[in-house]
Amino acid sequence: MTLPAGTNGIRQSLASFRKEREADWKAFEALLARVEKRAPRALSEDELLSLPLLYRSALSSLSVARATSLDSALIAYLEALCLRGYFYLYGARRSLRARIGDFFLRDWPAAIRDLWREVWVAVGLTVVGALAGYWLVASDKRWYDAIIEPGLAGGRNPDSSAEMLRSVLYDGGTTHFLSGFAAYLFTHNTQVAILAFALGFAFAVPSVLLILMNGCMLGAIFQIYMAKGLGFELGGWLSIHGTTEMFAIAIAGAAGMRIGTRIAFPGELTRMAAAAQAGRVAATAMIGVTVMLLFAGLLEGIGRQTISSDAARYAIGGAMLSFWICYFYLLRMVRHGNG
Amino acid sequence: MATARNPALLVRPLITPEGVDLRVRLADAGTRAAAFLLDVVIMVIATVVISLVALFGLAGLRAERIQPLFIVWIILIFLLRNAYFIVFEAGRRAATPGKRMLGVRVAARSGAGLTIDQVIARNLMREIEVFLPLSILAARGGTDVADTLSTIFGLVWALLFSLFPLFNRDRLRVGDLLAGTWVVEAPKVALLEDLSQRQDPFSSKFKFSVAQLDAYGIAELQKLEDVLRRDDYFALKAVAETIAHKIGAKVEPVDSKPFLTAYYGELRAHLERKLLLGNRKADKHAR
Numbered sequence: 001m002t003l004p005a006g007t008n009g010i011r012q013s014l015a016s017f018r019k020e021r022e023a024d025w026k027a028f029e030a031l032l033a034r035v036e037k038r039a040p041r042a043l044s045e046d047e048l049l050s051l052p053l054l055y056r057s058a059l060s061s062l063s064v065a066r067a068t069s070l071d072s073a074l075i076a077y078l079e080a081l082c083l084r085g086y087f088y089l090y091g092a093r094r095s096l097r098a099r100i101g102d103f104f105l106r107d108w109p110a111a112i113r114d115l116w117r118e119v120w121v122a123v124g125l126t127v128v129g130a131l132a133g134y135w136l137v138a139s140d141k142r143w144y145d146a147i148i149e150p151g152l153a154g155g156r157n158p159d160s161s162a163e164m165l166r167s168v169l170y171d172g173g174t175t176h177f178l179s180g181f182a183a184y185l186f187t188h189n190t191q192v193a194i195l196a197f198a199l200g201f202a203f204a205v206p207s208v209l210l211i212l213m214n215g216c217m218l219g220a221i222f223q224i225y226m227a228k229g230l231g232f233e234l235g236g237w238l239s240i241h242g243t244t245e246m247f248a249i250a251i252a253g254a255a256g257m258r259i260g261t262r263i264a265f266p267g268e269l270t271r272m273a274a275a276a277q278a279g280r281v282a283a284t285a286m287i288g289v290t291v292m293l294l295f296a297g298l299l300e301g302i303g304r305q306t307i308s309s310d311a312a313r314y315a316i317g318g319a320m321l322s323f324w325i326c327y328f329y330l331l332r333m334v335r336h337g338n339g
Numbered sequence: 340m341a342t343a344r345n346p347a348l349l350v351r352p353l354i355t356p357e358g359v360d361l362r363v364r365l366a367d368a369g370t371r372a373a374a375f376l377l378d379v380v381i382m383v384i385a386t387v388v389i390s391l392v393a394l395f396g397l398a399g400l401r402a403e404r405i406q407p408l409f410i411v412w413i414i415l416i417f418l419l420r421n422a423y424f425i426v427f428e429a430g431r432r433a434a435t436p437g438k439r440m441l442g443v444r445v446a447a448r449s450g451a452g453l454t455i456d457q458v459i460a461r462n463l464m465r466e467i468e469v470f471l472p473l474s475i476l477a478a479r480g481g482t483d484v485a486d487t488l489s490t491i492f493g494l495v496w497a498l499l500f501s502l503f504p505l506f507n508r509d510r511l512r513v514g515d516l517l518a519g520t521w522v523v524e525a526p527k528v529a530l531l532e533d534l535s536q537r538q539d540p541f542s543s544k545f546k547f548s549v550a551q552l553d554a555y556g557i558a559e560l561q562k563l564e565d566v567l568r569r570d571d572y573f574a575l576k577a578v579a580e581t582i583a584h585k586i587g588a589k590v591e592p593v594d595s596k597p598f599l600t601a602y603y604g605e606l607r608a609h610l611e612r613k614l615l616l617g618n619r620k621a622d623k624h625a626r
Binding site for chain 2 (some may be wrong): 006035037082195
């Protein structure tokens, strides 16, 4: 039996297909390698314009090769090349500056507004926790050690004298190196906030507990100061950074709760889609939380140690709080005006 | 694992706006773990270097000048822990150095471009996947035995998150699930020579009939391609013997490679001709 006619013809036409297109593939590959390393500015105008054309040509080659060729190495090469091109061309990227601007002007406040319900719940939980902490320590002072780790309390406990308690409020400046302390506080608080966020995944339960516990500690420490008549002074000491810090931790908890509740109750979306949607809002809020904690760390590490007047402390704390509230909830109106 | 045996289970459709299905392949759990370990090694080395520099810096300076170095050290370690993954994955290659070495990258499950909030969401969740179990272990080292039961409980709970990718079809981490991302293979593949164009002076003496070419299909053709590209003498000899036996040809062991080259070329042309006429002969059992 003889071979059917045309086998050689097929071989030759496929070989010429490859020979004709190969230059385009190589050119596309070289261009991709360049733009993946450096900014697109490194390309000339012609090269930039040829990029989508070469991409489409590679895609069409892939379709032809899949339909007619059985050279699996060739198909694997084209698939990998097209995928790289696809990710580059359709992974629309804006410049870093535009993205940062967008984040501060739109994304961050929008994410916080989107979380308003959870933020209220988190603030409410903090208050409930604080009341509970206050009441517990007032009823039995042994609760204090259970709520606040002795290491964190810095020697303050229900049996401390008023002078000792007062001294903690007004002389930080001599012992710590200030900005180092601020950096430490910032990293520590951020880690706690990230944990409050990430734990939300377990149906929000751990986030709720963390926020309650945070409130409890606040209430407990307030109780021992109030008992010595130093409540007002402690308020100043805490509020200079605390308004920013507590707000940030409440937002982190709120972000965690959003994720947990959306996974538990996805609504009309599938559970996966609901989780992904919640995750993106929450992640934007979390970047904002990091920025807020940076401010809080600076205020706590530097501001609190150097400013020892109660009035100034309250003024700074109040100003920060009103700044955040205006920024998150009122910036929207400004933008409406701008269209 | 099932996916290790059947790689086709990890292929997902990705249809470009031009209407071509790019068939992305998800990275398997082993690749993911290896990439992560590489990144950990890089991070640990960086930490050690930064700390050494800080230590020697501290030794050389007097006390009042320690402070700036201390701040830099704290901030750098913090950035390394939290920003390493985010910065690299938000970059143009959407991959950390570890991922890049293994030829995988992060992509949005929707097929759209990867946004920065997705990268952040998937990486902040690392906190409960990696650092939580580690800190539970570290706390275990610090406390007494009274705690053992709760430590074990906490560790098992934390490991549920760490091992999450093994429990779902798409190999999603908790972070991937929340961010709407997955990790796909995006290797750089070099264009290899076309085997059917290979000129071998000894190949031309082999001629095959249609019946001999009908013995195999596309699946076998691709296996044969692998063997020829690997160019291992014993594999070539074994495969040549098998094929010669099946199609009733006589081949000397020294002629294995020319014979296979010739058979590959003829078989491919034969099957490509069928393909052109609308018959994709998947394997030797197909007609």
